[in-house]
Amino acid sequence: xxxxxxxxxxxxxxxxxxxxxxxxxxxxxxxxxxxxxxxxxxxxxxxxxxxxxxxxxxxxxxxxxxxxxxxxxxxxxxxxxxxxxxxxxxxxxxxxxxxxxxxxxxxxxxxxxxxxxxxxxxx
Amino acid sequence: xxxxxxxxxxxxxxxxxxxxxxxxxxxxxxxxxxxxxxxxxxxxxxxxxxxxxxxxxxxxxxxxxxxxxxxxxxxxxxxxxxxxxxxxxxxxxxxxxxxxxxxxxxxxxxxxxxxxxxxxxxxxxxxxxxxxxxxxxxxxxxxxxxxxxxxxxxxxxxxxxxxxxxxxxxxxxxxxxxxxxxxxxxxxxxxxxxxxxxxxxxxxxxxxxxxxxxxxxxxxxxxxxxxxxxxxxxxxxxxxxxxxxxxxxxxxxxxxxxxxxxxxxxxxxxxxxxxxxxxxxxxxxxxxxxxxxxxxxxxxxxxxxxxxxxxxxxxxxxxxxxxxxxxxxxxxxxxxxxxxxxxxxxxxxxxxxxxxxx
Numbered sequence: 001x002x003x004x005x006x007x008x009x010x011x012x013x014x015x016x017x018x019x020x021x022x023x024x025x026x027x028x029x030x031x032x033x034x035x036x037x038x039x040x041x042x043x044x045x046x047x048x049x050x051x052x053x054x055x056x057x058x059x060x061x062x063x064x065x066x067x068x069x070x071x072x073x074x075x076x077x078x079x080x081x082x083x084x085x086x087x088x089x090x091x092x093x094x095x096x097x098x099x100x101x102x103x104x105x106x107x108x109x110x111x112x113x114x115x116x117x118x119x120x121x122x123x
Numbered sequence: 124x125x126x127x128x129x130x131x132x133x134x135x136x137x138x139x140x141x142x143x144x145x146x147x148x149x150x151x152x153x154x155x156x157x158x159x160x161x162x163x164x165x166x167x168x169x170x171x172x173x174x175x176x177x178x179x180x181x182x183x184x185x186x187x188x189x190x191x192x193x194x195x196x197x198x199x200x201x202x203x204x205x206x207x208x209x210x211x212x213x214x215x216x217x218x219x220x221x222x223x224x225x226x227x228x229x230x231x232x233x234x235x236x237x238x239x240x241x242x243x244x245x246x247x248x249x250x251x252x253x254x255x256x257x258x259x260x261x262x263x264x265x266x267x268x269x270x271x272x273x274x275x276x277x278x279x280x281x282x283x284x285x286x287x288x289x290x291x292x293x294x295x296x297x298x299x300x301x302x303x304x305x306x307x308x309x310x311x312x313x314x315x316x317x318x319x320x321x322x323x324x325x326x327x328x329x330x331x332x333x334x335x336x337x338x339x340x341x342x343x344x345x346x347x348x349x350x351x352x353x354x355x356x357x358x359x360x361x362x363x364x365x366x367x368x369x370x371x372x373x374x375x376x377x378x379x380x381x382x383x384x385x386x387x388x389x390x391x392x393x394x395x396x397x398x399x400x401x402x403x404x405x406x407x408x409x410x411x412x413x414x415x416x417x418x419x420x421x422x423x424x425x426x427x428x429x430x431x432x433x434x435x436x437x438x439x440x441x442x443x444x445x446x447x448x449x450x451x452x453x454x455x456x457x458x459x460x461x462x463x464x465x466x467x468x469x470x471x472x473x474x475x476x477x478x479x480x481x
Contacts, residue, residue, distance in 0.1 A: 003413050027334045029443040031428045043428070045415070050352055052415065074334035074451040077158075078443075095157065102161035112169055 005043065005056035010065065013044070013057055017068045020046045025053065027072040032082045034113045037061075040086055044068070059088070061113075067092040077101075085112035126154070129462070133162050137240050137466040140476035144469070148462055156457035158450050164480040168440050175435040176202060176410055180274055183427075186442060187478040188269045189229045190420045193222050195274035198440070200354060201416030201429045202276050208406050214278040215356040216397035220291075221265070221273055222355070222418075223386040223393070227298070228257040229421035230383040233473045234309065237376060240470050241318045246308060253301045256294050263287065278403025288394050299387050302380075309380050319373035323456040323468030326370055333455055336448040337423020338382065339472050342375035344368040349419035360392045372471035379473070409433055420445055422473050444478035 008016055020027075025046040033041045035058070042065065044055040059065055067090040069076040079090045080101040087099075087110035103111075127148050133141030141162040147155035170182050183198045184191040196218050203210055235250030258268045264283050265271040273279050283291070309315060325335065330343040340347055341364055348364035350357050365381045367374035410431030418425050423445030430439040449472040456468050 003415060021332075024331065026331050028424075029334075029426060029441075029448070031439075031441045031443075033430060033439045033441075045426075050347065050349075072332070072334070073455070074332075074448070077160075077447065077450055097159075101159075102164045111166060 003043075003054055005054040008044070008055040008057045010057070010059065010063065013055060014066050014068060014071065016055055017044065017071050020053065021071055023048065027068075027074050028052065030075065030078045030082060032086045032088060032112070034086060040088055040113075042082070042088070061087065064089045064091045066090070067094070069094040084110065086110055087113060125149075131465055131469070135466070137236075137470055138474075138476075139236070140474075140480075142474060142476050142479075144457070144465075146457070146462070146465065151462050153457050153460055153462060153465065156454045158454055160450075160476075160479060162480070163476065167481050168442060171437040171440050173436075176431065176437050177276060177435075179437065179440060180276065181272065183440070183442070184270050184272055184274075186444070186481045187475055189232065189475065190225055190422070190425075190478070191270045192225045192273065193418055193420045193425060194442075195272070196222055196355070197416050197418040197425050197427045198429070199274045199276050200418065201414045201427050202410055202431075203406075204416070205410050205412055205414040205429060205431060206276070206406060206408055208277050208404060210278050211401040211404060212356070212398050213282075213400045214402045216393045217279055217283065217402065218274070218355045219357065219360065219393040220283075220390050220397075221261075221271060223389045224257055224260060225271075226386045226421045227383055227390075228254050228261075229473075230379045230386070231257070231302075233379060233421075233470075234305075234376070234383070237467075237470055240466055241314065243308075243314070246305070249301075249305060253298055256298050260291055260294055264291070275403060277406040278401070280403070282402050288397075292391065292394060295387050295390060299384065302383055302387075306380070310377065315376075316373060318464075318467055319371065319376060319471070320369070321371050321373075322464050323372045323460060323471055324370050325452055325456050329455060330370065330452060333452040334448050335423075335452040336445040337420065337473075338375050338378040339423060339445075339449045339452060341366045342378045343370035349417050349424050352417060354418055356393060356396070359396060360389060362389065372467055375471045375473075409435055410437065420478075422446055422475055422478070423448065442481050444475065444481060446472070446475045446479045449474070450479070 025048040028045040031043040042057045046053045076095045080097045084102045129146045131144040133143045143159040145157040183194045231254035235247040238246035262268045327343045346364045367377045411433040413430040416427045426443040428441040
């Protein structure tokens with residue numbers, strides 16, 4: 001059994017989310033799943049009159065993902081959480097904790113990845 | 124007046140659990156609130172790597188003490204749907220009974236804390252004294268007061284007999300009488316109205332846009348409650364969401380007060396309509412695939428994402444708790460209010476940091 005989802009791509013996800021907002025859908029949450037060594041899956045979930053709509057975005061681990069927090073402010077918290085736990089970097093976050101929402105300064109590994117992403121200092 | 128940044132929490136008299144808000148104030152007015160989490164984060168979702176899907180029931184019960192039963196119910200209902208397990212009807216009614224008992228004691232706990240926040244110590248003690256009757260029911264029927272641990276995948280691990288249901292009903296009559304005696308204070312008292320009316324307003328549009336859940340959403344006039352999804356035995360129980368229209372702290376308090384009375388009625392309905400029969404079925408196989416499960420916790424919509432891979436260990440359990448959803452609305456409620464009202468508004472979302480820091 002799997003959830004009925006609408007496939008999304010990096011360049012279309014924000015546009016899809018803008019459409020959901022125009023339909024007055026309530027942002028419910030995002031879910032990250034580490035699929036394998038190289039891939040993370042993001043599930044964007046919305047609710048409208050108790051009916052859920054899901055967008056599924058599959059991205060390589062080192063890819064930056066556009067933040068949907070400029071569209072739905074509520075997404076900033078879960079995007080920061082996913083950044084901490086799975087090492088996914090969101091571009092354009094309205095409130096960016098820089099991977100330290102839960103993690104200490106010294107933490108270098110993203111704890112929820114089955115195959116860990118290590119944080120490195122910028123050159 | 125120059126801007127100042129003040130820390131609110133992580134330790135504060137109105138916060139039983141640690142959360143931090145960085146408040147920017149001009150004079151006595153809050154202009155910005157930035158939340159910070161992570162003081163007690165436990166990473167419980169990660170335990171799917173070392174605990175099998177049956178053991179995870181006990182893990183998710185420990186996400187939060189106040190609504191442990193409802194966490195477990197959300198999780199097992201998801202797994203039962205994924206594994207195509209047909210739960211006996213009696214178990215569904217018992218799940219409603221225990222989950223509504225949890226809602227009653229959670230709301231009474233919160234009503235007491237809310238009263239304490241504006242200095243009404245006697246009202247605080249009255250709420251908690253009444254709540255003890257519900258805790259006694261939990262203890263007598265499950266063997267535990269807080270983590271009742273009744274759910275298993277496929278049903279329940281314990282039942283109640285006729286003597287116990289008669290006793291529960293008589294205790295609920297007493298609880299209802301005592302809760303109704305507090306109505307005029309909670310709804311009409313001058314001090315309570317002065318401290319809560321028009322404070323921390325969240326419009327219906329804003330509540331939906333910011334993803335608010337539970338009494339925080341219904342206090343803004345949005346009649347949305349996951350019990351409308353008819354999970355467990357709610358398909359044969361009369362239920363309409365409690366709402367209030369003003370979107371302020373007073374409205375959120377009123378929703379919780381009247382939901383306490385409503386939950387008493389729901390327990391009575393569940394007991395009256397409960398059929399005889401088994402309370403669990405044997406579950407065969409292992410979960411494979413993915414599923415979403417939603418139920419209504421005392422604080423709002425609880426969401427579980429479960430992904431199985433055909434082994435006894437799950438690939439992923441993701442928990443979105445109602446307080447996690449209500450933090451962005453809280454950050455939007457605070458700008459524009461006086462600093463002295465911040466504790467009231469923070470409490471008005473009934474923050475459960477234990478849930479949030481799962």
